[in-house]
Amino acid sequence: MDHYDIAIIGAGLAGSLTAIALARKGHRVALVGPKPAIADGRTTALMDQSIGYLKTLGLWDETEPLTAPLVAIRILDGTRRLFRAPPVNFRASEVGLEAFGYNIPNSPFLDILEKHEMALSTLERTTAAAARFDLGGAEVLIGLGDGRTISADLVIGADGRRSTVREAAGIDVKTWSYPQAAIVLNFGHELPHQDVSTEFHTESGPFTQVPLPGNRSSLVWVQKPHDAEETLKLAPDALSRTIEDRMQSILGKITTEGTPQSFPLSGLAARRFGKGRILLVGEAAHAFPPIGAQGLNLSLRDIMTLVDLIGRPAGSRLPADTGDRFDGRRRADIVSRTASVDLLNRSLLSNFLPVQALRAAGLHLLASAGPLRGLLMREGIHPGSALQAFKEGLREQIGRKSA
Known part of the structure; x- marks a missing residue:
């Protein structure tokens, strides 16, 4: 044995x-x-x-040639709710990096x-x-x-x-489970993505485009299960037009690749x-x-x-x-x-107005407060680093006051 x-x-x-x-x-x-x-x-x-x-x-x-860098992440509020958030842009250069990571x-x-x-x-x-x-x-x-x-x-x-x-x-x-399913696919597009990932927040969940090499991107589209089933039934041309409309044509004409896959969320x-x-x-x-x-x-x-x-x-x-x-x-x-x-x-799924208001207020704060946005980005990239940076900053302030 x-x-x-x-x-x-x-x-x-x-x-x-x-x-x-x-x-x-x-x-x-x-x-x-x-x-x-x-x-x-x-x-x-x-x-x-x-x-x-x-x-x-x-x-x-060997892996790098397959990838595309993520130099920025953009969050757009794609809901039709009473409390809507402003666009929030996270740039890797704000925390001293060429890219947050790679897709x-x-x-x-x-x-x-x-x-x-x-x-x-x-x-x-x-x-x-x-x-x-x-x-x-x-x-x-x-x-x-x-x-x-x-x-x-x-x-x-x-x-x-x-x-x-x-x-x-x-x-x-x-x-636990969610009343959602995720559709994943890759697609080509007319305009360059400039290594920017765009995430639309919708009532059913995020619709997230992530760069791939060249004028290509991957997509994770979270929907209600019935809507996901209907989306999977679309012919390639109709699916491409639907995705372009959902993205507000920010990447121009869309052409989907291969067969979409769907996964229930839990x-x-x-x-x-x-x-x-x-x-x-x-x-x-x-x-x-x-x-x-x-x-x-x-x-x-x-x-x-x-x-x-x-x-x-x-x-x-x-x-x-x-x-x-x-x-x-x-x-x-x-x-x-x-x-x-x-x-x-x-928070994206909730129809409770106070929850929607808190979410919108949080994104407003991130859009306007550079230091807070920087702490959040550092924590997302290197877990624990935001707390460490806060401690170091506090020590520095105490040291200045004691001098």
Whole structure:
């Protein structure tokens, strides 16, 4: 029976990145899971901190040509409500960056990760599914769908919302749903996007255009489920015209590409993010609507934390309480991000006038208050940095008064 330091269950973006990061540290890693049945047509906007980590892993040089930078993010109120907000523009230059991050197509990104997996001598990739787990001994036994059994000191669940690893560990989840579905697609356009992402806030949710290389962009369009069904029925020309109208023709003529995909929106939070020899990353631990480019960025912070926690191979078995320590280190970040995305999404859906007024007032404040806008941008890019900047500023003011 083959033994590994770490077995990672789930070979999507989160699982593949985890496997590469740990294998590069010298751990013997098994990456377990079948390839996706269909190509993932979505894109992922990774922020500056995440891009820095891709560079650390040696992945950025091959990935960068696929991407488009996000030099600015523009929020426009597309509602017809009594309380409407002014346009808000966030520019990376305001916080000393060339770009907030980069938008990456998921499918070719996975291809790059697979290439790097094959080049790592300490990483073994198996496309068999994990069928059963035995957590009762000094190591975890994993029965595979091809009849083999492997063992590992630690098991990382990166196997999505219906995580078999989470279930085997007996970790409960809190789930919730929204009366929304997200349509995702890519499209070409007549006018250049100038590396600006535009997010229209509508009564049914955000309508978000994110740049791709050239005169192309990706779209995440959140609608009511019935409206999403009707949108998917549109012929390509009619869909292109509908998107152009929704975007107020700011990018000129629109031409959609391929077949749109649709996903119901819901949320999930594990009650624990680690337990004993089990650790959860990505959507096995947390999932929420595609708002504010938080999903994979949060997952990459999971990965950064676990790699730092596990460290390099020490010649002995990895500790049996690693999952419990990981849970403590990830809790504050995951809980705060999940709550903030949920609050923003529900504020768009609410018909309660005081809620609409508060949301509009908040965007008015962001539009007019540069320092506050800067703090918010720093926090979005590097979580925890806004609080640190506030503390440093407070110390500086106290120091001046004492001098």
